[in-house]
Amino acid sequence: MTRVAIVTGNPSPAIFAQLAEAGVDGIFLKNASPEDICAGLCEIASGRRVIASEIDRAIRAGQDAAGLTTREIEVLHGIARGLSNPLIAEALGVSPKTVDSHRTTLMRKMGVHSTATLLVRALRAGLIDI
Numbered sequence: 001m002t003r004v005a006i007v008t009g010n011p012s013p014a015i016f017a018q019l020a021e022a023g024v025d026g027i028f029l030k031n032a033s034p035e036d037i038c039a040g041l042c043e044i045a046s047g048r049r050v051i052a053s054e055i056d057r058a059i060r061a062g063q064d065a066a067g068l069t070t071r072e073i074e075v076l077h078g079i080a081r082g083l084s085n086p087l088i089a090e091a092l093g094v095s096p097k098t099v100d101s102h103r104t105t106l107m108r109k110m111g112v113h114s115t116a117t118l119l120v121r122a123l124r125a126g127l128i129d130i
Contacts, residue, residue, distance in 0.1 A: 003025045003026075003044050003045065004023075005041060006027050006028070007028045008027065008028070009029070009030040009031075015129050020051060021074060021077065026040050026043075026050040027052060028052050028055075029052055029055065032052060036052075040052075067109055071102060072102050075088055075102040075103060076106055076118075076122055078091060078099075079118070080122065085099040085100055085103065086099075106118060110122065
């Protein structure tokens with residue numbers, strides 16, 4: 001089985017979250033020590049997922065800053081990719097009505113009334129990337 005590890009210098013919580021959601025097996029910062037990266041790669045080779053603690057904290061901080069759940073972040077990323085509610089629902093294995101409910105909650109939590117404004121706020125908060 002192929003494993004994927006990323007070494008990045010980009011500090012964006014949105015990118016970290018997208019990589020984690022995409023199923024990347026390991027995410028390391030480029031300033032990590034060679035020892036930490038080697039140890040992480042050994043963990044990945046044995047089937048475990050490794051996300052550097054700084055990256056995990058950044059992902060959680062980005063979500064917590066807006067008070068969003070993981071599912072709301074997933075819906076937000078679908079919206080940012082231009083997917084319709086039915087397509088987001090299919091990708092997440094939920095009903096379109098559930099996605100619509102998450103979208104409504106997202107807009108309420110972000111204090112917006114349009115999808116465009118939602119995306120602008122999410123971008124500024126580091127929740128999504130262009």
